[in-house]
Amino acid sequence: MYFFLQITLSGIATGAIYGLIAVGYSLTFMTTKVLNFALGMWVMLGGMLTYSLHVEYGLNPLFVLPIVTLVLFALGVVAERFSVFPFLRAGSDVWVMSTLAVGFLMIDLAEIIWGRNPTPVPPFIGKDAIYIGQVSILPQQLLIILVACVMFLALDVFYRRTLLGKAFRAVAHSGDVSGLMGINTRRIQALSYAMASALAGIAGFLVVPLTLAEPQMGTVLGLKAFAIAIIAGLAAPRGILICGLMYGAFEALVSGYLYTGIRDILGFSLMILALFLKPEGVFGRRQEERV
């Protein structure tokens, strides 16, 4: 039982990261039906910036977090303007390739700036495990779970309680009708892309002490987060957190009790099964047209 709880808890921390990235897919999909397929690379950028600011320049993580968030938000605005919007305006699906191209560009640039060698980043809040009975958790893992939960709560409050959040949901339902309300749908679309980029940056900031800082650190994370967003339903942000945590625990249990090698095979098979059985996602709702 102890072993079960231990690996489940570790898995949940990883799952919180997956959830945080996965909700980024949901943010852009809901407003524009666009997916930033390179979101994992944005996670990497967040991680590498954290490495530079925290390790190389010795900046306190409390200052690193807002800087990383703002830089990635701003880069998200620029990337959306030049790699997504022109194709959306032309009614083309080429954004699939252009978002990926931006991601690969980021990896190449990261290799030029930081090199290919993985570099450790010390945890932000201590190295000693915290014990809850017999089960232990690293402070960094606890921080990840807490920050991810706070971010999801903030996002939920944003969607449900703020006028801008309600406008996001309105644009998700119909861009045309939202325009009739005086909502600048174009601005909301750009904003959603920038917010997704910033969330990926926060995920990179949180996860880099657990992985290593290196240009490929986000690629697999982004793919798994994509699987989670699909399983939960791209239009179901609340479900994405739950699915993220469960997927993390599932991965950890498969690795702990079976074999690490089949972890991703089972995970991605689960995504295909979910797509087959419920294309709108486990937590998604089928869109109904009312006449």
Added chain:
Amino acid sequence: MPLLEVQDIHVAYGELEVVRGVSFTVERGEIVTILGSNGAGKTTTLRSIVGLLRSTNGDIRFDGKSIRNAAAHEIANLGLALVPEGRQLFPEHTVRENLELGAYRRLRSGKRSEFVDSLDEIFELFPRVRERLEQPAGLLSGGEQQMVAIARALVSRPQLLLLDEPSLGLAPIMVRSIFDAFVKLKSRGLTILLVEQMAWLGLEICDRAHVLEGGTLALSGTARELAYNPRVIEAYLGTAL
């Protein structure tokens, strides 16, 4: 100067030109009705006025200013509010949230008290909206949804209210109540452009009307002139009013 001037607009879906050289005006304080059968180009005309479709020729002027190339949200912010065909509420938002989105520009500028005042005016016009405020809009009946859709347009305090087939799919008693509301709104000085397939309904409350056929204006005149026009009687009314 008319409040709205539509001058020789042409609107196409790909190769297919649906509206061909339509021109008309709407003066301040009047109700103008556009009649026509399915596919005549009525909805397309409205959608091009509010910026959801682009006209390839001609011009659309609102209060003297060209809005032909403006985005939908810019046109809405100038004071045009469209109640689209089929209501098009945000079904998962509550009625209150739908109304807040209708008043988006004003709420963004911090004018919540104006929004609250507008709500009182709405409740006077449609008392049922008050009872449904906290319910998801998608769960309301068709008639209630139409009231909310009109209310959502009104909370933006428009200068020109455009309505696309407001009677569609509603029970006769509900249609009567909604059309009575239009007359009240006109008496308060609101200008209305109404697109309606049920010609007798549109002609009953309007000052002037136009008949669209095959994407062009076939007839224009006062409500009385059109109500007694043999062509209108034969095609749309069946009997004179």
